[in-house]
Amino acid sequence: MAIEHGTNQDDTIVGTPSADVIQALGGNDIVEAGGGDDLAFGGLGNDLLDGGDGADRLNGQAGDDTITGGTGRDTLDGGSGDDTFVWSDGDESDTVLGQAGTDTFSVKAAPGTTGHDYVLTWGYSFDAVFQSGSTDTVRLQQVEMVAVQGGDGADTFTVDNLEPSKVTAVHFDGQGGNDTLDGSLSSIGIDATGGTGQDELTGGFGIDTLSGGADADILTGGRGDDQINGDAGDDTIVWFTGDGADRIDGGTGTDTFSANGAAADIDDLFVLALGTGTGEVVLTDAHDPAQETAISIQGVETVQISGWSGNDIVFVDDLSGTDLAQVSVSGGEGEDFISAAGSTALAADGGDGDDSIYGASGADVLHGSNGYDVLFGGAGNDSITGGLADDLLSGDEGQDTLDGGSGDDTLDGGDDDDLLLGDDGGDAMAGGNGADTLDGGDGNDKLAGEVGSDS
Secondary structure (H helix, E strand, O other): OEEEEOOOOOOEEEOOOOOEEEEOOOOOOEEEOOOOOOEEEOOOOOOEEEOOOOOOEEEOOOOOOEEEOOOOOOEEEOOOOOOEEEEOOOOOOOEEEOOOOOOEEEEEOOOOOOOOEEEEEEEOOEEEEEEEOOOEEEEEEOOOEEEEEOOOOOOEEEEOOOOOOOOOEEEEEOOOOOOEEEOOOOOOOEEEEOOOOOOEEEOOOOOOEEEOOOOOOEEEOOOOOOEEEOOOOOOEEEEEOOOOOOEEEOOOOOOEEEEEOOOOOOOOEEEEEEOOOOOOEEEEEOOOHHHOEEEEEEOOOEEEEEOOOOOOEEEEOOOOOOOOOEEEEEOOOOOOEEEEOOOOEEEEEOOOOOOEEEOOOOOOEEEOOOOOOEEEOOOOOOEEEOOOOOOEEEOOOOOOEEEOOOOOOEEEOOOOOOEEEOOOOOOEEEOOOOOOEEEOOOOOOEEEOOOOOOO
16 A cells, blocks of 8 residues: 655546555645555645545545546545546446535536436435436435436436435536436426437426427426527427426527417417517416516427317417527317418418417418317418318308318308318308309208309
């Protein structure tokens, strides 16, 4: 066994292949313990301690130290100061004691490695436990931050509920590959970047910051008031009733924001309108006036709203001057009311129930589906389909296509040159103004061309 002492200056101390005892003393020292089961103390100063091979015990003592255990089952003690503990796959199961200060446990996958499976959870007898695959477990005590950097493969990082641990912040950088972050159970905020690859990042109950990076990513903020950035690629940003008041920037690419109502029999009320910022759109979930939630949306080309069950109401305001090109609404079950204004194209499916859908001046696609539906295209060249049951379809202005579907439907083409298809049932069809084409289909139909050269 070798015993080595440093000075009060900035020393570099290299251990032997055997078990060493190293006391670095003062200064900003570099300690490379080497092989063997070593015992090393950093002393005063901001020190770099590397245990190398063996089951080492490394103590940074005072100062902001960086401590790497290396291979072997190590015990790392930061002492006072803001310390960083560095761990990589293959370093085996260590014990990390942050002690005083704001300490960070940093995981970096080796470049060129395949996918990793990481889990961070509450540790019962320790503040938190970090697991890598099924082999290595690192116990964390008095560590405030956990930072994980993936490799080139498809990495998975699961962050469970960490209460009542001392961990207050989690960072994830996926780097290359199609990475997955699951923070849905986390009570603390997560700062995550997907990097390159088609990543799926999910936040939890804290205030999260999610950035997709390059390529087409799926980003879900969760319950907190989150900042979500799609960055490059055609991204999908997902929100559910009960989630927080998120701020969303789709970035470059053709991005989609998907808002989902309550799955239970709750009557959702969504209002999509212009915000106060340049190009900003605000989606307000107002089904509960006492807990009204507003989501800020920028750089997104498509908004999808799903009402699920319940009698849902969706209002879409005039969104001219924004990046938004289309609003898609699925009413789901219940008697839904969907109404749009302005030139933004509306694609709406009422789903089950007796629905009322009103388009605006865009090229709308309206589908009544099941139930006795009222479908009004408004201005623009619209496509309107009644579906099952007895529906009322009106094209209004524009060159519209109306298809009654099953049931005894009423079709009114309105202005311009329209195509009216009765399909099944005894339909009543009126072409309105313009050179219209009327086809009653099966059943005893009533056809009226009205004004224009109709056929």
